[in-house]
Ligand SMILES: [Fe+2]
């Protein structure tokens with residue numbers, strides 16, 4: 487029995503949308519087949535796989551349905567968090583999704599899921615991604631202040647959702663936490679954030695996040711241990727479609 491995580495499958499069985507990298511970068515070639523093969527050869531029915539957002543390019547449930555069916559058919563217990571591209575998933579209607587896919591898929595939003603003596607908590611998260619103005623060496627000189635102010639509002643909303651998730655687990659007596667975000671916990675200007683502080687305040691042992699694609703973005707945020715919390719990037723192209731083991 488093990489806990490695994492990966493993010494950013496960006497499936498498109500039911501839609502014509504694709505990111506440019508999916509058409510041009512080798513790592514994305516046949517990625518659905520590579521990932522399914524890994525799952526079928528590695529996961530047992532007792533394992534748990536957390537999929538950390540950007541599951542589908544579908545613009546609505548009808549377009550996302552074949553992608554969710556692909557995920558449903560993978561071995562093990564599947565838990566999903568929201569990504570910025572998951573248009574099929576209205577955060578306010580998560581309970582309805584959990585009813586619709588009961589026993590098949592678990593949607594993590596304003597709730598938590600147990601794993602051994604841990605609570606798996608999480609939300610989409612958010613982080614300011616610019617635009618930034620940098621010099622030729624990449625040193626940031628300035629950024630879009632209006633966008634930054636807008637981002638702060640979205641961060642506040644996501645922090646409330648994350649707190650709801652932690653508090654639901656705490657109310658049920660959980661003391662050990664693994665925290666999942668789709669967005670990285672910090673932006674490229676930050677060394678800490680309200681998300682890293684929340685992880686520390688609740689004593690989360692690990693923070694697992696995705697969203698960062700391509701060589702130039704893999705190091706946008708924290709990797710490794712900081713203030714006793716282990717941070718892991720699990721975007722699918724970074725992991726080359728092999729999920730990390732989060733816990734035994
Ligand atoms: Fe993504």
Ligand SMILES: [Fe+2]
Pocket residue numbers: 540569570571668697
């Ligand atoms: Fe994303």
